[in-house]
Every structure is written in structure tokens, then in C-alpha cells.
Amino acid sequence: MFISNTANSSIAELLSNTSLNRQQIIQLLNLDGATTKNQLLKKAHQITLKYNNPQVYIRGLIEFSNRCQKNCLYCGLRRSNRIIERYMMTDDEIISAALYACKNHYGSIVLQSGESTDHRFCYRVTRLLKKIRHLTHGKLKITLSLGEQSKETYKTWFENGASRYLLRFETSNPRLYQMLHPQDSNHSFDKRLEALFHLRDIGYMVGSGFMVGLPTQSIGDIADDLLFLAQLDVDMAGIGPFICHSQTPLYNLKGTLLPEDDRLFLTLKSIAILRLLMKEINIAATTALETLSVEGRKMGLLAGSNVIMLNLTPDRYKTKYTLYEKSKNHRSYEGINNKTIHQSIPSGIKIAYSDFGDSIHYLKRQKRL
Numbered sequence: 001m002f003i004s005n006t007a008n009s010s011i012a013e014l015l016s017n018t019s020l021n022r023q024q025i026i027q028l029l030n031l032d033g034a035t036t037k038n039q040l041l042k043k044a045h046q047i048t049l050k051y052n053n054p055q056v057y058i059r060g061l062i063e064f065s066n067r068c069q070k071n072c073l074y075c076g077l078r079r080s081n082r083i084i085e086r087y088m089m090t091d092d093e094i095i096s097a098a099l100y101a102c103k104n105h106y107g108s109i110v111l112q113s114g115e116s117t118d119h120r121f122c123y124r125v126t127r128l129l130k131k132i133r134h135l136t137h138g139k140l141k142i143t144l145s146l147g148e149q150s151k152e153t154y155k156t157w158f159e160n161g162a163s164r165y166l167l168r169f170e171t172s173n174p175r176l177y178q179m180l181h182p183q184d185s186n187h188s189f190d191k192r193l194e195a196l197f198h199l200r201d202i203g204y205m206v207g208s209g210f211m212v213g214l215p216t217q218s219i220g221d222i223a224d225d226l227l228f229l230a231q232l233d234v235d236m237a238g239i240g241p242f243i244c245h246s247q248t249p250l251y252n253l254k255g256t257l258l259p260e261d262d263r264l265f266l267t268l269k270s271i272a273i274l275r276l277l278m279k280e281i282n283i284a285a286t287t288a289l290e291t292l293s294v295e296g297r298k299m300g301l302l303a304g305s306n307v308i309m310l311n312l313t314p315d316r317y318k319t320k321y322t323l324y325e326k327s328k329n330h331r332s333y334e335g336i337n338n339k340t341i342h343q344s345i346p347s348g349i350k351i352a353y354s355d356f357g358d359s360i361h362y363l364k365r366q367k368r369l
């Protein structure tokens with residue numbers, strides 16, 4: 001871990017700064033438990049409520065396929081994992097999950113899957129977008145999270161009803177990115193960034209992010225990741241803890257990782273610091289947070305997040321969508337009136353029903369606010 005040796009500013013001073021430099025971010029990332037809870041997370045939560053709707057936005061997450069052409073060393077869906085049973089939801093199953101979200105006033109869905117650039121896959125997504133748009137009469141915003149695609153494909157999807165895209169850069173350190181991926185042109189850091197620029201160019205509301213607690217990742221790396229999100233000027237962000245999967249090469253490094261509690265805590269600090277840096281973006285309380293703690297979602301919402309993803313993938317598929325190994329905390333069903341959802345929302349915050357939940361940052365960027 002990188003420990004700074006220049007003079008530290010007082011925490012109160014840092015938290016009231018209008019901007020933070022790398023050194024100051026490192027200082028905040030190194031805060032101990034009590035100071036973090038009492039000062040950093042509280043400040044981030046206050047800023048979230050002040051600069052955004054004091055509500056939590058909900059997204060219906062549909063993990064429609066676990067087939068993937070890539071081989072990221074950290075992910076259980078990687079192509080070389082022969083143990084996983086692969087699935088692809090049918091059009092009807094995907095559409096009925098989307099209609100469920102619409103009827104239950106979710107306002108927005110996320111279609112996510114492993115990566116495929118096969119033209120039949122791309123065409124199928126276009127067809128699905130058209131159908132969902134037609135059947136929901138514009139009442140549902142559609143976010144895609146389908147990895148790297150050509151600019152033409154992104155454009156076609158945008159023109160046919162997708163308006164938001166999530167594509168994490170995973171780490172802003174090119175050396176670490178290389179270590180986490182096979183050394184081939186399908187797994188290039190530069191291509192990932194190019195894809196993010198294409199998405200922005202086309203007009204998408206763009207979300208990105210990174211994993212916390214990766215093998216060999218330093219506190220300095222995380223500070224750089226946070227500054228990189230600000231530099232990319234993202235509209236939405238997802239920061240989640242790295243969680244090992246036994247069928248991946250990184251499993252060998254399990255013994256070198258930060259303990260789970262520390263990883264969770266470092267993720268919450270990262271979310272909070274991002275909120276200080278980017279006051280009007282949407283920040284998700286990621287599902288991986290919940291894997292580390294049954295209270296993970298609530299903790300995220302008290303640390304600067306304002307979005308939650310409710311999993312609408314049918315149970316028989318959900319158990320096979322194993323980016324990482326899921327814990328018993330994972331919720332088996334996420335209907336909107338499910339008690340566990342309300343329990344995971346901090347008191348005083350309401351769920352924004354029937355709300356698209358556009359990021360204010362995006363609306364301002366588009367001069368719509």
C-alpha cells in the first residue's frame with residue numbers, strides 16, 4: 001500500500017475542499033474506521049442528498065446470457081471456464097422481464113451479458129430493443145452492458161432505444177490491466193477506452209468504473225482510478241469490490257488479497273470520495289457489495305450511492321451468472337414490494353418509482369437542465 005509522507009491536511013479541511021488532488025485522495029483512502037464512518041461517509045451522503053433527488057433510483061437488472069467470447073482473468077464467465085453451464089434467455093423471457101419492470105414502475109432496466117460481437121447477437125439485441133421500446137411506450141429507459149462493440153453497433157443500438165451504457169475500465173493502470181487480461185488484441189486497454197469515447201460521442205449516458213482490492217492494486221492506483229472517472233467526465237459510476245472465483249486464474253492469488261471486510265470498507269471509501277469529486281452523477285450501490293455484507297447495499301446508499309440494481313433474471317439462470325462466487329447474502333428474488341428491498345434502503349430515503357432517474361450530470365451536459 002502507498003502511504004503518503006507529505007504533510008496531511010485536516011480531514012475537515014479536505015472534506016470542504018472544492019477539489020481534491022491525488023495526495024489528498026490517498027489521505028482519505030487511508031482513513032481509519034471511525035473517522036471514515038463519522039466524517040467521510042456522512043459528508044458524501046449529505047452531498048448526495050443535496051445535489052441529487054433525495055431518492056434512490058431503481059434499475060431492473062436482466063442478466064440475459066453468460067456466454068462470453070473474452071477471457072478476463074478475474075471473471076467466472078470467461079471463455080475458458082468449462083465448468084459453468086452456459087445459457088441464453090429467449091426473447092420472450094427477456095421481454096417479459098422488461099415488462100415486469102415497466103408494470104412495477106422501475107423506470108429503467110439494464111440488459112447485461114457476457115461479450116459477443118457476433119453479428120447475429122448484435123442484430124438480436126437491436127430487435128429486442130425495438131420490441132421493448134414498442135411494448136413499453138417509452139416508459140422504460142434501457143441501459144446496455146454488453147462490453148466492447150464497434151462504433152456502428154453502439155450507434156445502431158442507440159438509434160433503436162438504448163440510451164445508457166455501462167462499460168467499466170476495470171483499472172486505470174495499464175500495467176495492472178495487462179496483468180488482469182490475456183495479452184491479445186481482444187483485451188486491450190486502449191480499445192476499452194476507445195469504446196468509452198465512442199459511446200460518449202454517440203450521445204449515450206455513459207457509466208464506467210473499476211474494481212477495488214485487485215491483486216497488486218495499490219492505494220495510489222485507486223486514487224488514480226477515481227481521478228480517471230472524473231477526467232472521463234462519466235455520467236454514472238459503478239465501483240465494486242473484487243471477489244475471487246475458483247474457476248479463474250486469479251484464484252491462485254487469493255491469499256494475497258485484502259481481507260473481505262477491508263475490501264468492503266475500501267470500496268465504500270472510494271464511493272464516498274467519488275461523490276466528493278462528482279456531485280451530480282449517479283453512483284450504483286453495486287451487487288458485489290452485497291456479496292461481502294448482507295448490509296452492503298444500505299452501506300453503499302449511506303456512502304454516496306443513489307442507485308440500486310434489482311435482479312430480475314429468472315432464478316434458473318441467475319445462479320449461472322457467476323462473474324464472481326456469490327454468497328448466501330444474494331437475494332433470490334427482487335420484486336419491488338419485497339421486504340428485503342425496503343430493509344436495504346436507509347430511513348428517510350424513498351424509492352423513486354416510475355422515474356427514469358437520469359443523471360443530473362448528463363442532463364446538464366446535454367443542456368437539458
Ligand code: SAH
Nearest residue numbers: 074075113114115147168241242243323324
Ligand atoms: N461483459 C460485460 C458485462 C458483464 S461483466 C463487460 O465485461 O463489460 C460486468 C462487470 O463485472 C465487469 O465490468 C467487472 O468489473 C465485474 N466483474 C467481473 N468479474 C468480477 C469479479 N471477480 N469480482 C468483482 N467484479 C467482477
Ligand code: SF4
Nearest residue numbers: 068070072075078114
Ligand atoms: Fe466476459 Fe465481461 Fe467477464 Fe470479461 S468481465 S469475461 S467480458 S463477462
